[in-house]
Amino acid sequence: MLRLSELKLPLDHDEGALRDAVLDRLGIDDGDLQTIEIVKRSYDARKRGHILLIYQLDLGLNRAAERAVLARFARQPFIGPSPDTRYRFVALAPDGFPAPGQQRPVIVGFGPCGILAALLLAQMGFRPIVLERGQDVRKRTRNTWGLWRERKLNTESNVQFGEGGAGTFSDGKLYSQVKDRRHLGRKVLTEFVKAGAPEEILMVSKPHIGTFKLVKMVEAMRAEIIRLGGEIRFEHRVESIRRDAGSGQLTGLTVRHDDTVEEMDCRHVILAVGHSARDTFEMLLDRGVYI
Template sequence: MLRITELRLPIDHPPHALPAAAAARLGIAVGDIAAHTVFRRSVDARRTGAPSFIYTVDVTLADANGEAALLAALAGERTVSLTPDTRYRFVGQAPASGLPEAARPLIVGFGPCGIFAALILAQMGFRPIVLERGKEVRERTRDTWGLWRQSTLNPESNVQFGEGGAGTFSDGKLYSQIRDPKHHGRKVLTEFVKAGAPEEILYLAKPHIGTFRLVSMVEAMRREIIELGGEIRFQQRVDSLLFDEPPATASDQPNMRRLRGVRLAGGEEILSRHVVLALGHSARDTFTHLHELGVAMEAKPFSVGFRIEHPQSLIDRARYGRHAGDTRLGAADYKLVHHASNGRTVYSFCMCPGGTVVAATSEEGCVVTNGMSQYSRAERNANSGIVVNVSPEDFGGTPDDPLAGIAFQRRLEAHAFVLGGSTYAAPAQRVGDFLAGRASTTLGGVVPSYKPGVHPTDLSSALPDWAISALREAIPAFERQIKGFSLPDAVLTGVETRTSSPLRLPRGDDLQSVNVRGLYPAGEGAGYAGGILSAAVDGIQVAEALALDLLASGITHD
């Protein structure tokens, strides 16, 4: 097949226009094309009032033998190339004789990273055992609604903990800017479609699924893992790692320990030489235990800020002009960046068109916000995180403390709880009041979507002064890109603190911990992903590395 990129068509184009445009680009007749498949479709709304679709199309010629000659004739046309082979290929297979029980890999955490690590290992025949501290996704959903509807928090079952991970209660975004030379992202999307996602995620430039669909998809993937011999155990919190003492072999590095299993909170020990640590970014107690055990980790930058809500219709008009509301375009999104005069960068984060702001804390006495959309993106408001970069130098504490970022987050979240009235309501402020430096006593025409509710107040103490200053500068600057962004009645809700993990567990080229042999830090919590797709891709990569090491070991564990 031949791949053609950058085919621009109006959003109301007839179906026959696409193969005609492909044929014109190739300089052939439409009849010379046997078939065409859309690989990618994006919306270009930069031309005010005239958005268009930009296509990448894979074309099969009626005369397959003519591909080489056509490519040679089009050598100067950068938008035409051979279609790459994106099929997934497994790196290994478990022995036909079966896997000894003690050789079965363990996966700690069942978010996107853990799900795909388990799925890939199960598909290769390695019968993984998954240990998830939270509950099955539907039980977890009921617990999450308990916070949203009744202000009752379950610290072990919430937006952060449980089957599906934090991404289950999100917009379900499935795009990323990671490098992906092996096309693992395509494997992720293909598995999602097999589990029930709409096929359009295979070609939309910014695919999303939404919370309700994610729930059933997670259940379908769990069933496949079990059918392939995997085991998934819920409400099983890992409290400690077990090591060989002294080092397993004389060739081990002096500061390198060898993993031999895990200990659960209930005291049970499960032996395995290969453990994927697919924690979410909110597994703070587990990070503390790992630090006490001497597992290598380091503080890393992240971002903090607020959620901002506007009427979705305002964003649609700003982005699509007279085409606002066209169902072919859907709810408009945005991506904004401002480099403030104090050296900070302010940017939009996890923008949720037609969505809601949700309570996302996992700890008592704290308020944390996040954004969520359903597949339809049909709610009244658009919301996005508006966040400011934070570096380890901002955390306070000792410079070499890898847990300092967690302490920094907790201080902000605990203060937000107090600002909101100490009821899990969130502190909120009108944008006009925030920019003017005065407290909000009431809210205006934009009705905040956060449940269990908001408390109008002054957000100036909710973040460090440098963050407040940067945000007050950025919001008017964003107005120049999105007309109405500084709408006085738009609502800021605090605080957004869990944009990414505040630490990283360093790993080597073999994706194992730099000082614990057999431990594979993975995904968002370990500092190697920032969303559903990137976490899932990292899960695949770690599963492959683990499988190769397991096969190289001869699968003879004592």
């Protein structure tokens, strides 16, 4: 595969123009070009009357043509071999996990961070347990409208707390300024597409899911985590953590569900509590956890 960047075409170009522009730029015959995949599409709108689309493409060429192009454009920064963007799991759970004596990992919070952590751990076979203080996204939607329309605040289920986390009721802008040299963002976007996001988020330069699509996507990701052996416990608030007095190693969590308080043993916890859970931050600080 070859990656070709900075290919510019007019905003209103017709379908065949992209292929013609590739053939022209690389100086190859039509028969040499097997596939064109759009990796990224952005805009150059510096000249008002002459807006351009800028493409980054992955091109499948026959082997002889690919070799010739790479040799001919060896000094060209805009043409080179395509990078390997496949996501690789850092580990996989052993068969039959958890064996006696092994504990499932726990994720506290089911916002974007907790959802992706749970999904990945589930895909790796670790059957994570998620503890989320708020309600599932449908009940949470009702609670959130309750605040906006009737000024009734549910302190555990609102625009900040509950399945999907903060921003669930936003329009889902997905771009950031973070440099992504290991292509990790592509894994996230791929999971979003599987959960129902528009496919074009994989290639537009400023991806955007669209208002009110997030609720269904969050439900789809929850279903996938459960299908893979994970578990989501709503209305479960982590109130405290236990640590070994000597080593400081985490040994368990204190979890409240309604009027019941449960002591849960666990050694591996991902805290994905966002930036609004001040009670949780205070508790962690009290227990000597550096934030």
